[in-house]
Amino acid sequence: MKLLDTLHRWTGGLLGLVLALLGLSGTILLYEHLWIGLPGTGDPLRGDLATVAATTERLMAMPGAQGIIYADGRFGLHQLRFGAPNGGDTGAYASQAGEIVTRWASQWERPELWIFDFHHHLFAGDSGEWVIGIAGLAGLFFVISGVILWWRTRKTFQLRLWPRRMSRPAIVMHHRDLGIIAAPLLLISVVTGTMMIFRPFAMVMIAPFGSPAEAAKAIEPPKYSGGPLAAKPDYTAMLTEARRRFPDAEFRILSLPRKSGDPIMLRMRQQAEWLPNGRSTLWFDAATGQVLGARDALTMPGGAQAFNKAFPIHASKIGGWPWRIVMTLSGMAMTMLGSFAVWTFWFRRPKPAKPRAGKAALATS
Template sequence: MQTRASLPVTPASPAPAPAAKAVAVRHRLRAMLSWLHLWVGLLAGTVFALVGLSGSVLVLHDDMLQWQHPQLAGHEPRADGAVLARIFDQWSPEGLGSVHLPEPDGVPTWQGYFGDGRRGYFDPATGDLLLMRSTDDDWLLWLHDFHIELLGGALGKELLGIVGWIAVGLLLTGLYLWWPKAGRLLAQLRMHRGPPVRRWLTWHRSSGVLLLPLLLLATLTGVGMIYHAGFRAVLTGAFGGDAMPTPPELALDADRPIDWSRVLALAGTALPDARLTRTGAPEPGSDVVSFRARNAGEWHPNGRSLVHVNRAGTRVLAVHDATGQRPGARMTEAIYPLHIGSVGGPAYRWATVAAGLLPAFLLVTGFLFWRRRRGKR
């Protein structure tokens, strides 16, 4: 019996393997993130860079202020009640709202905060005006307003918050695009001198990765200051913490002047390990004088502890010790000092300055890489 030769059968094309599909998806995702990282970085990154540069300068605000205005330096930082009374009597009609007490490690004068944004500096011994500043005539205050609200008030602050979240996204996408294969960590961190395309790329990604924790901390704490209520709700909900206590209410039977000497002396004994930092005249008809205080162990340069006494300086009405709060509240109050570099001494302070310079460096190196690569095409 003869067997007919069978014709060769062309095999059907196999379906793409799941691994190949996954690789294709990763390539598309990487291409999309690379495009977004580039163009969003060039646009929003410009604002991020300018805000970072202004922040680096403001970390050194008190030093630069005393260098620019030497009349503020060299005073004995003492808080005299009679001098404080004179300052309030003279300047409250001009809009003075609160006064920061002379600081041994900062500006050693009284600092007055006015409702229109001005700041006045008064001799700690006499109360004489040494300097009046406003955003119209002081570049440091102008820079401060730019840093916290882009010179745009509440709207500028909201816009800055959006830029802050975008900056967090840029940092995380940059980390994803940099992430090396196994065994290539050191090679991926190496910075090359040339050619130009390789130089700008390696300088951009390696500096960004090496300083990412510091820059991410500065960015997140900045966003946390803008959205303080939301951050506090999340942190206290997760780690515990109560709302800030409200001042007690105590009405006056009749108008009575404030005995600032007795008030300062009594308030200073309410928290023995604390330093009083700020106060303001009480509301009309109220017998409550309130103080901010920095207790031992607090990171916040102005403190978040509170002391309330009566006008006559005879009774402590209420005390809030910020060091006794639960972890969530303590974490919330660490956001500001971490952002301005007031924790950990000079090393962290200068690291904060460096973190503020990094966005501008990343913007410039990223732009130079894009321009060189574009010129190669």
């Protein structure tokens, strides 16, 4: 038990700040649709084929346009992505009528973009994802070991939102008692978040729902090869074909090929899908606009469908306000537990006990 306590304290002292910042940034992102504050963010969704097709043709005709994340029922603006010579994050928000609301030449001009980048990559790309993944696994260890360690002190349990005093013993007691209350919520946040970062961990978690091998194969995008991108692709025809195949689905993401020969990709969300951007996908030949393939997310293997539910659970894209409040409590608890763990470990460590005079004299004699 002493070894478990030591591991819990040391890993908390080393990774607690990362988890605290992830909890804080994740909580802020839960409400981004409310604080972005641009004209049109609250507009009702206009998802009819004629409106979406006309807007798509207009936006994708803009120089450098590379793709669109379409508006949805919670956020009324389209997000447009442009290709940048220096690989930057150039983009714009546009109304559902195709009018540009604002543009940016870097993610640092839009707080929702750089907060998202921090939460998912720590501003470090793939390397940052590895750090987050390790922190997620450590968070899972914290929850399990914390419950075990709390059991010894269960008779002293007191529910407090804040420590009684800012002394080390009071903070440690508050940490243990708050941790046991928040443990179920933290477990959901940590497991779903780590699933999106570490694919092997995700395959273990979805194993009860189906074959991980089949799920991994179904999730990976198929390889299609077509011609070079046409000078003026017929987006209306593509959207019309997509609506024919998935009549009740919303248009979610349109992406142009990254290199010559790759297809144009269109993601849609059917009503039964939890994933906000859907996983029902069509691929079109970039030269001719012909359908190369299509994937119906509702017919994917059970393991793949379980994997697709991790993000909407983690990001509170389902369940409305009740679930968003639950995940808010989880994020705030993670922020408090992680920051206090670092504070007590590095700045409120107990001082070594001084030997008593009697023992010193006895040792001398």
